[in-house]
Every structure is written in C-alpha cells, then in structure tokens.
Amino acid sequence: MIIAASVLYFDEKKYDEVLKLLEKYDNIETHQQDIENGKMVITIEAENNKAIEYIEQDFIKQDFIVDLAHFAFHFGEEVEKVLAGGKVPDFDITKPFSRKRLQ
DSSP states (O other), X not given: OEEEEEEEEEOGGGHHHHHHHHHTOTTEEEEEEEGGGTEEEEEEEESSHHHHHXXXXXXXXXXXXXXXXXEEXXXXXXXXHHHTTOOOOSOOTTSOOOOOOOO
C-alpha cells in the first residue's frame, strides 16, 4: 500500500468541478484547501504506483487541473516485507510519477 501526500493545483474558478472529480475516488482524502489560490493538500491511498498513475492520467485530462505534485510517500508494510526477505511488491521504481503543468 502506498500513501502519497500531494498538492493539487487547480483553476480556482472551477472549484466545484474539482470536488466532483475528487468524489469519483474513495481513496483520496482532502486536507488543507486554499480555494482562492487554487490548491489543496490531498492524500492518495493505492496498492501500487500504477494505481496512482491511473489517477494522475485522469487528472491530466481535466482542463481545470494545473498540476499534481507529490511531496511524500509512505510504503508501509511493503518495506517491512522486502526487508524480511519477502517478495518485492509491484512498484515500478524506474518510471517516475508523471506531472502536468499548464503553459
């Protein structure tokens, strides 16, 4: 399980659309919000980085999303399993998480 702490940047005039997008995901929680400046702190829980990339791709398609910046990751029990000699989880560490910035 990965928990990503991220900042979502958005067009502040389209805050209602941002909320509708976030409602699609029961694995995303919102925390701090600065609606006037178009940003909010969110956490994403996912089984692997592919699941997070799927969310990123959905966000990139939205014209009201400016950027999604990940600032911290918690890999939880997965690290303990690897250290104990268990199977390495399905994380593609060779592929960075994607980002989008409007020009």
